């Protein structure tokens with residue numbers, strides 16, 4: 001799997017296919033979070049969330065773990081284009097599934113259109129790893145696709161997702177063939193859904209998850 005081939009084109013592809021909807025989904029709950037000390041952005045890609053985040057929280061340390069060198073280069077350019085500072089940002093070019101993060105370090109994890117890249121077993125392992133890297137009272141922002149209940153919105157969403165997975169499997173060799181909702185994996189690590197916003201006929205979902213201290217104490 002590699003997003004390198006499509007990295008230089010990702011921004012305009014997104015603009016043509018989704019207009020501003022995807023970006024609204026990424027940033028829908030960003031203004032509602034407490035200022036974090038150290039944020040982890042796994043699979044951040046072309047950096048569109050990163051620049052919004054840095055503009056609001058310039059003093060927060062940020063770690064990006066991203067498997068595509070091309071995407072990291074796009075994200076760096078995006079930060080420069082917006083005239084923001086990169087001093088507090090560390091880019092780690094690594095597969096997040098194999099990366100060994102420091103324990104209990106990040107008080108914010110923001111995963112945007114990232115969990116949709118993984119089949120269930122990989123997603124469970126990834127979320128376990130991220131949960132162990134989160135502080136006891138961490139917040140998680142998760143923006144992604146969803147499948148609405150059956151009916152016209154559900155058929156629409158399933159058709160769009162079918163096309164997207166075909167496209168990404170062909171261009172990036174993505175291992176996932178369909179969407180796996182991450183909710184049960186996130187909940188199993190003591191997080192509770194605090195806010196959820198859906199948009200675009202239920203195709204997009206922006207979530208804020210928070211962990212209670214008691215639940216975090218149970219996590220090894």
Ligand SMILES: C[S@@+](CC[C@H](N)C(=O)[O-])C[C@H]1O[C@@H](n2cnc3c(N)ncnc32)[C@H](O)[C@@H]1O
Pocket residue numbers: 001002003026042043044045046047049065066067068071094095096097111112113114117
């Ligand atoms: C669908 S794109 C989403 C990019 C961006 N977060 C957004 O909001 O559009 C998925 C991103 O996750 C990265 N990615 C996929 N699998 C990964 C992995 N195992 N480890 C780290 N990054 C990964 C890809 O390189 C790509 O940049």
